[in-house]
Amino acid sequence: MTDAERARHAIAFFARLRELSDVESVTLMDRLTGPKLRAVLDEYTAAFVEDVAAELPEDVRGELLEEISSLMLLGYLVRASEEESTALPPGPPAGSA
Numbered sequence: 001m002t003d004a005e006r007a008r009h010a011i012a013f014f015a016r017l018r019e020l021s022d023v024e025s026v027t028l029m030d031r032l033t034g035p036k037l038r039a040v041l042d043e044y045t046a047a048f049v050e051d052v053a054a055e056l057p058e059d060v061r062g063e064l065l066e067e068i069s070s071l072m073l074l075g076y077l078v079r080a081s082e083e084e085s086t087a088l089p090p091g092p093p094a095g096s097a
Contacts, residue, residue, distance in 0.1 A: 001082060001086060006082060009078070009081070009082050009085065010078045010082075013077070013078050013081050013082075014074075014078075017074075017077075028077070029073070029077065032076075032077050032080040032081060032084070033073065033076060033077065033080065037076070038073060041069055041072045041073055041076070042069050044072070045065055045068045045069040045072060046065060048068065049061055049064055049065045049068065
């Protein structure tokens with residue numbers, strides 16, 4: 001995929017992600033990442049926040065931890081869905097039945 005194709009894929013992925021129900025989102029995360037990878041991202045994020053914790057007010061640490069972890073997960077999901085989409089043969093255009 002070219003950089004432009006990756007950008008279009010990410011935009012489409014985020015649009016699709018916003019339309020998913022909670023159950024569909026969890027199913028997608030389970031399919032593309034699994035719980036072990038999510039745990040690794042959470043641990044890495046916690047370690048990162050711990051490293052800069054002295055610089056942060058205590059009341060924002062938990063929120064920051066959640067936000068950074070979510071961003072890392074979203075980045076991974078985009079990449080994993082990119083790989084998944086290039087591995088599959090093209091299907092019919094969206095909305096055609």
